[in-house]
Amino acid sequence: MKILVTGGLGFIGSHTVVELQQEGFEVIIVDNLSNSSIDVLQGIQSITGKEPIFENIDLRNKVEVQAFFKKHTDLSNVIHFAASKAVGESVEKPLDYYENNISSLVYLLQELQNKPEANFIFSSSCTVYGQAEKMPIDENSPIQPAVSPYGNTKQMGEEIITDTAKVTNMSAILLRYFNPVGAHSSNAIGELPLGVPQNLVPFITQTGIGLRKELSVYGADYDTADGTCIRDYIHVVDLAKAHVVALKRLIDKKNKDKVEVFNLGSGVGSSVLEVIQAFEKVSDQKLAYKIVDRREGDITRAYANTDKANKVLGWKTELSLEDAMASAWKWEQKIRK
Ligand code: NAD
Numbered sequence: 001m002k003i004l005v006t007g008g009l010g011f012i013g014s015h016t017v018v019e020l021q022q023e024g025f026e027v028i029i030v031d032n033l034s035n036s037s038i039d040v041l042q043g044i045q046s047i048t049g050k051e052p053i054f055e056n057i058d059l060r061n062k063v064e065v066q067a068f069f070k071k072h073t074d075l076s077n078v079i080h081f082a083a084s085k086a087v088g089e090s091v092e093k094p095l096d097y098y099e100n101n102i103s104s105l106v107y108l109l110q111e112l113q114n115k116p117e118a119n120f121i122f123s124s125s126c127t128v129y130g131q132a133e134k135m136p137i138d139e140n141s142p143i144q145p146a147v148s149p150y151g152n153t154k155q156m157g158e159e160i161i162t163d164t165a166k167v168t169n170m171s172a173i174l175l176r177y178f179n180p181v182g183a184h185s186s187n188a189i190g191e192l193p194l195g196v197p198q199n200l201v202p203f204i205t206q207t208g209i210g211l212r213k214e215l216s217v218y219g220a221d222y223d224t225a226d227g228t229c230i231r232d233y234i235h236v237v238d239l240a241k242a243h244v245v246a247l248k249r250l251i252d253k254k255n256k257d258k259v260e261v262f263n264l265g266s267g268v269g270s271s272v273l274e275v276i277q278a279f280e281k282v283s284d285q286k287l288a289y290k291i292v293d294r295r296e297g298d299i300t301r302a303y304a305n306t307d308k309a310n311k312v313l314g315w316k317t318e319l320s321l322e323d324a325m326a327s328a329w330k331w332e333q334k335i336r337k
Helices: 011-022 039-048 062-071 087-092 094-112 149-167 200-208 236-251 272-283 307-313 321-336
Strands: 002-006 026-031 053-056 077-080 118-125 170-177 179-181 215-218 233-235 259-264 289-292
Touching: 002 011, 011 026, 011 039, 011 077, 011 236, 062 094, 077 094, 077 236, 087 094, 087 149, 094 118, 094 149, 118 149, 118 236, 149 170, 149 259, 170 236, 179 236, 179 321, 200 215, 200 272, 200 321, 215 272, 233 236, 233 321, 236 259, 236 307, 259 307, 272 321
Parallel strands: 002 026, 002 077, 026 053, 077 118, 118 170, 170 259, 179 233, 215 289
Antiparallel strands: none
C-alpha cells in the first residue's frame, strides 16, 4: 500500500518513513528540502534497503500539488509532516508560517476531498494546550489561545482537518507531539537543525561537541523541584512507530470517529537540569551551561497523559530519555566528522 509522507526527509518524517518501509508500506516522500538534506534518502535506504520514491515539490505551489496527485491517482493515505516549526521565527514572520503551514494543508486536503476514501495523519503539537491546569495533560484538556503564529497554525490545522472530515470520505488522526528527541539506533538518520538550534537537545549536543560555547538555561526559579522547566521528551523512534499504528487504525477502519486525537509523549516530565544530567551521564563529560533569566512565553511544565494512546492505539514508548540522549550524542559526533 502506498503512503504519501510530506516532509519525509525531515527529522520526524525520516524516522517514520523507516518504520513504514519496515512494515511493508511503499512510501512516496514529498519535500522541498527547505529544512532537510537530500542525503537523508541515502540514510533511509541504508537502514531499510529500500529507496523511497522522492519528489521535490513545494506544497505551497497549488499547481504542483495538483499535478502530483494527477500522476499518483492511487494515493489516498497521507502523513503530513511538512511545515515550518520555529516558534520564535513564526512571531517575526507570521505570514510565512500561515502560508506554509495552512496553504499547504488546504491544497493537500483539496486533492483528497473527492476520493472515495482517504486517510490523513496530522502532526499537531502539545502547544495547543498552553499551560494546562492539570498535569499530566490528557486530550480533554482545553485548547488555550495560541501564543505564537506557529501554535496557531497547529490549532487551525486541526480545525481545518476536522471541518473537512465532516463533509468528505476522509478520516483523520491528529497526533499531538510533546518533545521529540534522539536519533535512529543505526546512526544513519537524526536531527539536522539549520543554524542555531531552537530545541534543547540539539543545543546540548552542539555545546557538548564544542560548536556552542555554553547552554543558557532560561530560569531556575520556576515552581519545580530544581527550579527549571519541565517537559515531556519522547524518543523520535517511539514517536515514528505511533504513526504507523495510527495509519493502520485508519486503513483497517478501526477508528471510532472521523477525527481522533492522541497525545504522543513519554508520560514523564523531565526538568532542563535532568536532561543535562542525562547528557552528562551518557557522554561522560560535563556540559558548559549557565542559568539566565526566564524567557518570555515559556510555560512551567507540560507532560502527557498517554493513557488514550496506550489503550486505544495499543502503543507505548519503549525508549528512555537516556536512550534518546545517547543516540542524539552519537549522531552529533557523526555529523560533526
Ligand atoms: P523538520 O523541519 O525536520 O521537517 C519538516 C520537513 O518538511 C522538512 O524536511 C522540510 O524541508 C519540509 N517542508 C517544509 N515546508 C515544506 C513545503 N512547503 N513543501 C514541501 N516540504 C516542506 O520538522 P520535524 O521536527 O520533523 O517536524 C515535523 C512536523 O511535526 C511539523 O509539522 C512540526 O510542526 C511538527 N512538530 C514538531 C515538533 C518538534 O519539536 N520537532 C513538535 C511538535 C510538532
